[in-house]
Amino acid sequence: MTAPAWLDVLNETLDACAAHGRADLAERLRRRRDQQAPGTRIAVVGFPKQGKGYLLNALLNAPVCAVGDASTPAVPTEIGYAHDPAATLVGHARERVPVDDLAKELEVRPPGSLRRVEVGLPRELLGTGLVLVDTPAIGDPRSPRTAATLDVLADAHAVILVSDATQELQPAELALARHIRTWCPALVLALTKIDVSPDWRELAARNRAALSETGVVADVFPVSATVRQAAAKAGDAGLNGRSGFPELLNWVGEQAARPIERTRALAAAVSVRAAAVELVESLQARLNAVSQDSGIDQVTLLHQAQRRTEELRRQNVRWQNLLSDEITDLVSDAEYDLRERTRTIVRHIDRTFDEGDPAQIWPDFRTWLEENLADAVETNYNWVSDRSTWIAHAVATGFGARYGQAPELPLTGSGVDSIPEVGTPKIERFKIGQKLFTGLRGSYGGVLMFGLVTSLAGLPLINPVSLGAGVAFATKSVRDEGGMRLQRRQALAKAAAQRHVDDVFIRFSKEIKDEVRQVQRRLRDHFTALSDELAEELTRQRELIIAGSAERDRRTQQVKREIDRLAALHRKAGALGSGAAPRRELSA
Amino acid sequence: MTALDVRELLSDAAALYRDRPPAVAMLRECLERLEEPLKVGFAGTPGTGKSTLVSALAEWPTRALRDLDLFDTPALAEHVDATVRLVRHLEPDELAGARPAGGSAFARQSAVNSVLVLGRADEVGAGRIDALLTAKQLARRAWREDRNCAGFQGVIAVAGQLGYAGRALRDDEFEVLRALAAVSRAELERYLLSVDSFVDDQFPVRIPPESRKHLVSRFGLYGVRLAITLIRTGCESRMKLSAELVHRSGLGDLRDTLAGCFVARAEALKARTAVLRLENLLAADPRSQSDRLVARVERFAAAAHDFRELRLIADIRGGRTALSGEVAEEATRLLGVQGLAPTERLGLEPDSGPAEIHAGAESALVRWRHDAEREDAAHTERAAARVIVRSVEGLLSLFVA
Numbered sequence: 001m002t003a004p005a006w007l008d009v010l011n012e013t014l015d016a017c018a019a020h021g022r023a024d025l026a027e028r029l030r031r032r033r034d035q036q037a038p039g040t041r042i043a044v045v046g047f048p049k050q051g052k053g054y055l056l057n058a059l060l061n062a063p064v065c066a067v068g069d070a071s072t073p074a075v076p077t078e079i080g081y082a083h084d085p086a087a088t089l090v091g092h093a094r095e096r097v098p099v100d101d102l103a104k105e106l107e108v109r110p111p112g113s114l115r116r117v118e119v120g121l122p123r124e125l126l127g128t129g130l131v132l133v134d135t136p137a138i139g140d141p142r143s144p145r146t147a148a149t150l151d152v153l154a155d156a157h158a159v160i161l162v163s164d165a166t167q168e169l170q171p172a173e174l175a176l177a178r179h180i181r182t183w184c185p186a187l188v189l190a191l192t193k194i195d196v197s198p199d200w201r202e203l204a205a206r207n208r209a210a211l212s213e214t215g216v217v218a219d220v221f222p223v224s225a226t227v228r229q230a231a232a233k234a235g236d237a238g239l240n241g242r243s244g245f246p247e248l249l250n251w252v253g254e255q256a257a258r259p260i261e262r263t264r265a266l267a268a269a270v271s272v273r274a275a276a277v278e279l280v281e282s283l284q285a286r287l288n289a290v291s292q293d294s295g296i297d298q299v300t301l302l303h304q305a306q307r308r309t310e311e312l313r314r315q316n317v318r319w320q321n322l323l324s325d326e327i328t329d330l331v332s333d334a335e336y337d338l339r340e341r342t343r344t345i346v347r348h349i350d351r352t353f354d355e356g357d358p359a360q361i362w363p364d365f366r367t368w369l370e371e372n373l374a375d376a377v378e379t380n381y382n383w384v385s386d387r388s389t390w391i392a393h394a395v396a397t398g399f400g401a402r403y404g405q406a407p408e409l410p411l412t413g414s415g416v417d418s419i420p421e422v423g424t425p426k427i428e429r430f431k432i433g434q435k436l437f438t439g440l441r442g443s444y445g446g447v448l449m450f451g452l453v454t455s456l457a458g459l460p461l462i463n464p465v466s467l468g469a470g471v472a473f474a475t476k477s478v479r480d481e482g483g484m485r486l487q488r489r490q491a492l493a494k495a496a497a498q499r500h501v502d503d504v505f506i507r508f509s510k511e512i513k514d515e516v517r518q519v520q521r522r523l524r525d526h527f528t529a530l531s532d533e534l535a536e537e538l539t540r541q542r543e544l545i546i547a548g549s550a551e552r553d554r555r556t557q558q559v560k561r562e563i564d565r566l567a568a569l570h571r572k573a574g575a576l577g578s579g580a581a582p583r584r585e586l587s588a
Numbered sequence: 589m590t591a592l593d594v595r596e597l598l599s600d601a602a603a604l605y606r607d608r609p610p611a612v613a614m615l616r617e618c619l620e621r622l623e624e625p626l627k628v629g630f631a632g633t634p635g636t637g638k639s640t641l642v643s644a645l646a647e648w649p650t651r652a653l654r655d656l657d658l659f660d661t662p663a664l665a666e667h668v669d670a671t672v673r674l675v676r677h678l679e680p681d682e683l684a685g686a687r688p689a690g691g692s693a694f695a696r697q698s699a700v701n702s703v704l705v706l707g708r709a710d711e712v713g714a715g716r717i718d719a720l721l722t723a724k725q726l727a728r729r730a731w732r733e734d735r736n737c738a739g740f741q742g743v744i745a746v747a748g749q750l751g752y753a754g755r756a757l758r759d760d761e762f763e764v765l766r767a768l769a770a771v772s773r774a775e776l777e778r779y780l781l782s783v784d785s786f787v788d789d790q791f792p793v794r795i796p797p798e799s800r801k802h803l804v805s806r807f808g809l810y811g812v813r814l815a816i817t818l819i820r821t822g823c824e825s826r827m828k829l830s831a832e833l834v835h836r837s838g839l840g841d842l843r844d845t846l847a848g849c850f851v852a853r854a855e856a857l858k859a860r861t862a863v864l865r866l867e868n869l870l871a872a873d874p875r876s877q878s879d880r881l882v883a884r885v886e887r888f889a890a891a892a893h894d895f896r897e898l899r900l901i902a903d904i905r906g907g908r909t910a911l912s913g914e915v916a917e918e919a920t921r922l923l924g925v926q927g928l929a930p931t932e933r934l935g936l937e938p939d940s941g942p943a944e945i946h947a948g949a950e951s952a953l954v955r956w957r958h959d960a961e962r963e964d965a966a967h968t969e970r971a972a973a974r975v976i977v978r979s980v981e982g983l984l985s986l987f988v989a
Contacts, residue, residue, distance in 0.1 A: 140680075167635045196711075227781055
């Protein structure tokens with residue numbers, strides 16, 4: 001047996017569905033393809049309390065389905081032909097129960113333990129392999145019952161939608177009808193309970209109008225199970241005619257009489273068309289999204305990019321000027337600051353050694369000088385580093401908030417530890433021997449001067465007067481010598497301290513200058529790189545804008561080709577299922 | 589807490605919000621509505637028989653419903669003080685949709701203002717003659733067992749169309765029905781099978797097709813069948829048949845529930861609506877001095893004993909307490925199910941003197957206080973007994989005054 005013609009079309013559509021990420025559609029098509037039903041499957045669906053059970057029982061003239069106050073079972077019941085009446089509960093295992101006990105058995109089963117129920121009945125109607133499927137009532141879209149019913153619909157070749165004559169078709173029922181008619185080749189509406197409704201004729205007309213308004217092709221069969229039951233009991237053919245069931249049975253018979261291959265082809269054709277339509281809708285949505293993107297004018301985008309480039313150029317000049325000005329200022333300010341600080345120290349040195357004796361205070365003075373110098377250098381350095389950071393931020397701010405990230409500055413520390421020690425000047429002390437010698441030298445003149453004068457008075461050269469003068473002269477010369485030596489020491493100490501301060505100043509003013517230059521280089525490099533990056537990005541954007549339109553065109557073309565292909569599949573499927581009612585054709 | 593306090597509360601709130609004319613207008617409306625009849629809204633999806641039921645009840649010259657304003661499908665929940673919610677079937681999905689909405693703590697605690705009605709009860713059981721009985725059982729079971737029904741003051745099966753037709757039964761309609769009942773059952777049976785056959789030209793009785801059409805459109809086929817059966821089994825007068833139809837249709841049950849749960853508690857329910865609207869206003873537009881009003885609203889909520897009585901009545905009748913039989917009967921009576929007068933609560937003759945009332949109340953108090961303090965009883969049982977004790981204490985406080 002050769003593969004049927006519909007199989008290729010179906011497979012191609014299935015591939016397209018899978019390729020475009022519509023696994024749900026692909027799954028439905030796969031079920032249509034792989035279904036191996038021996039006969040037509042007709043599903044009976046409807047919302048709760050519409051009389052599904054009564055309808056099926058009346059169709060089969062047998063109490064198969066639960067009716068009335070008992071709620072409908074949560075699993076589908078498949079009713080097919082069997083020589084002897086039998087019911088099988090299909091769960092993890094298959095279990096046969098008598099048909100008459102079915103309702104009782106179903107009530108005691110825990111929910112979820114069954115998948116479906118199979119019932120066999122010796123009815124002529126079912127002889128062709130026809131299977132009628134009673135489904136759980138449709139309700140809450142999230143409930144497992146509704147899911148089970150929709151699952152049955154995926155395999156059904158025809159559907160009887162049940163709605164009672166006490167109320168018009170509700171929006172939810174119309175939506176359901178639309179869904180069924182999209183995926184199933186045949187749908188009829190059974191309008192039940194016409195026995196209790198005085199105005200069922202108007203209602204049937206209104207329902208027909210509502211269905212065709214929704215775009216659903218479906219016949220409406222008004223029926224009454226009560227009348228049919230009474231007719232069966234009385235054997236009254238006329239009454240049976242008035243129950244409306246003969247027409248419905250006719251329709252069922254027609255569905256069952258069609259060869260199964262033909263039925264499957266029809267179902268496949270409808271499913272392919274439904275899948276194609278849905279897929280095209282999602283592709284069309286994608287297409288719309290793409291064309292909405294291109295809604296913004298290319299020229300506008302290019303203009304924007306151009307404006308941004310110019311802005312960047314102006315910005316470059318701005319930040320370079322800012323940086324060089326600030327750095328020049330910083331260098332001169334830093335030098336001035338350091339000089340000011342060292343000058344203060346020098347003034348203090350002068351004052352100290354104008355009065356103090358280096359021989360006594362030098363060790364204390366040395367500590368003081370070292371501490372103050374280190375302090376001055378440190379403070380100056382901190383000030384410079386603060387200002388450098390500020391400059392970095394000022395420049396970064398010019399680049400705007402997005403790029404306003406100042407770089408890490410190469411500040412290595414003040415280097416205060418490397419200040420050399422203060423050299424101790426050569427301080428000569430006035431020792432006791434020297435004092436003695438100087439005293440003797442001074443006393444010599446005094447003794448001689450007064451000894452000569454007193455010798456005129458007949459006194460010896462060495463006498464109390466000359467000795468007293470000698471002592472006075474010795475004391476004076478020792479004091480004079482001491483004063484001179486002190487001045488010398490002070491001058492020496494001053495010179496040594498000033499020299500040290502000068503050394504430190506020269507060295508650190510150079511270091512600070514170097515540091516600032518490092519910072520300048522670092523900032524220049526960083527912001528140059530950033531501005532290069534921005535310029536490059538803008539160039540890329542411009543290129544993208546120019547290239548983007550070409551790419552978009554290409555994608556649009558691709559989607560359009562795909563839509564054309566699906567439209568062709570849709571047409572082919574239409575030709576296959578020419579028995580199905582004509583529907584609107586797809587176009588890209 | 590009395591209606592007077594609510595009025596004072598509303599006036600004080602109006603003073604607080606005097607700079608906002610819409611709020612003042614709303615509060616004034618609340619005040620005015622306290623003087624008006626209780627407003628009952630009928631809600632439900634189309635096709636549940638709302639308008640039929642509203643007209644059946646609205647035109648009823650019965651004392652029990654004298655002080656009610658009935659509204660078909662109110663636009664806003666706050667326009668009505670109580671709600672009758674209709675469903676067509678007692679299906680889980682429909683019941684879940686009918687569940688009263690939540691709201692503030694006070695709104696939930698005092699949510700004793702809705703009744704669930706299974707409209708079109710005559711459609712239950714595919715029009716068998718015992719359909720209404722089945723519907724009543726289903727409603728009762730749903731009230732007792734379904735979680736979605738626990739928030740209602742009652743679940744009542746009503747055949748609105750039949751009840752309406754039965755209540756307003758006319759003499760000519762009764763004559764036609766009697767003529768039909770006179771025909772033998774076997775002969776008539778096939779013509780009562782469907783509406784089509786009932787208005788068929790070959791009808792065995794000489795009744796014009798127009799009257800038959802009128803009859804079936806007014807009573808429904810089920811109603812016609814029920815009325816004929818009732819006439820055959822003894823309802824020979826129009827009054828008798830009318831009363832029986834009203835009783836069987838559940839319209840009587842609905843009337844009694846509305847009277848007991850809504851009309852008798854009209855003051856409390858109207859106050860509830862006003863306080864809820866005030867609560868919303870205070871939450872939506874808090875002012876610096878509104879704290880004190882909020883506290884007063886909370887005090888009102890805590891002191892409102894009516895809601896607790898109604899809630900407990902519903903729980904006892906819905907089988908959600910351990911009380912049953914005569915004890916449950918006495919409990920609901922003390923809670924005011926048969927009327928709020930002391931004699932009605934205590935089950936005494938209407939002309940009983942103060943001494944008898946005092947003695948009856950004392951003895952009830954002793955019994956229920958004992959129950960309220962029993963160590964071995966469950967917490968919920970003791971809580972229920974405490975509510976009843978509080979009701980009886982209310983009776984005794986009349987004597988103190």
